[in-house]
Amino acid sequence: MLAMPSVDDAKVMAARKSLEFVKPGMVVGLGSGSTATHFIRLLGEQVQAGLKVRGIASSQASEELAVSLGIPVIDFRTATEIDVAIDGADEVGPELALIKGGGGALLREKIVASAAKQFVIVADGSKVVKHLGRFPLPVEVIQLAEPLVRHRLETLGLKPSRRKAKDGSDYITDEGNFILDCACGEMNDPGKIAAEIRAIVGVVEHGLFLHMATRALIADGSGVRELLP
Numbered sequence: 071m072l073a074m075p076s077v078d079d080a081k082v083m084a085a086r087k088s089l090e091f092v093k094p095g096m097v098v099g100l101g102s103g104s105t106a107t108h109f110i111r112l113l114g115e116q117v118q119a120g121l122k123v124r125g126i127a128s129s130q131a132s133e134e135l136a137v138s139l140g141i142p143v144i145d146f147r148t149a150t151e152i153d154v155a156i157d158g159a160d161e162v163g164p165e166l167a168l169i170k171g172g173g174g175a176l177l178r179e180k181i182v183a184s185a186a187k188q189f190v191i192v193a194d195g196s197k198v199v200k201h202l203g204r205f206p207l208p209v210e211v212i213q214l215a216e217p218l219v220r221h222r223l224e225t226l227g228l229k230p231s232r233r234k235a236k237d238g239s240d241y242i243t244d245e246g247n248f249i250l251d252c253a254c255g256e257m258n259d260p261g262k263i264a265a266e267i268r269a270i271v272g273v274v275e276h277g278l279f280l281h282m283a284t285r286a287l288i289a290d291g292s293g294v295r296e297l298l299p
């Protein structure tokens with residue numbers, strides 16, 4: 071009998087499969103989180119073997135990793151086009167609706183994903199859900215506006231809680247904002263929730279990525295399966 075791959079092995083399998091979508095000359099969006107980290111490491115091996123691509127990073131951590139592996143990284147301020155973005159997700163729902171931002175990089179991740187011609191999700195099978203909402207939805211907010219935004223989120227029926235760093239201090243994103251992790255419960259209409267949150271001034275971005283992913287590569291005991299929207 072075949073042994074089930076560990077969650078981490080599954081992440082590597084999905085990340086490896088995503089290399090098929092990276093072609094010479096491309097500008098590649100580099101996601102954040104453990105699965106995206108596997109992808110960046112594998113891409114680094116390809117670059118060291120001669121593949122010519124340039125990366126654009128969705129977080130400081132991913133940028134530092136890419137640079138350490140010799141992947142040429144474009145300065146975000148000069149980028150105008152992205153061919154493919156490869157990133158992980160916290161939940162993958164129907165029609166490839168996603169919750170992202172567990173690693174706190176949702177703003178840059180969404181900028182990269184929205185500009186990319188292809189947005190490929192890499193994940194282990196545990197991330198696939200029938201309804202989004204078990205994972206708390208991250209909402210990035212301007213620090214100054216946090217109490218007002220928090221109250222508005224509560225009036226929408228969400229239960230926000232300010233994210234803390236490992237040392238107990240407030241978690242601050244790469245762009246200098248707070249994150250409110252919002253318990254939402256099962257989402258029947260993610261589009262409505264996304265629009266309501268988006269309408270609150272002081273919200274910088276939220277972790278619902280709707281109608282963005284062009285495919286998801288999901289790895290589990292039976293290999294890597296491809297989901298399309």
Ligand SMILES: O=C(CO)[C@H](O)[C@H](O)COP(=O)(O)O
Nearest residue numbers: 103104105158171172173175
């Ligand atoms: O959105 C993200 C970071 O902001 C990550 O892609 C998401 O949290 C999944 O992470 P992992 O691959 O470690 O499970």
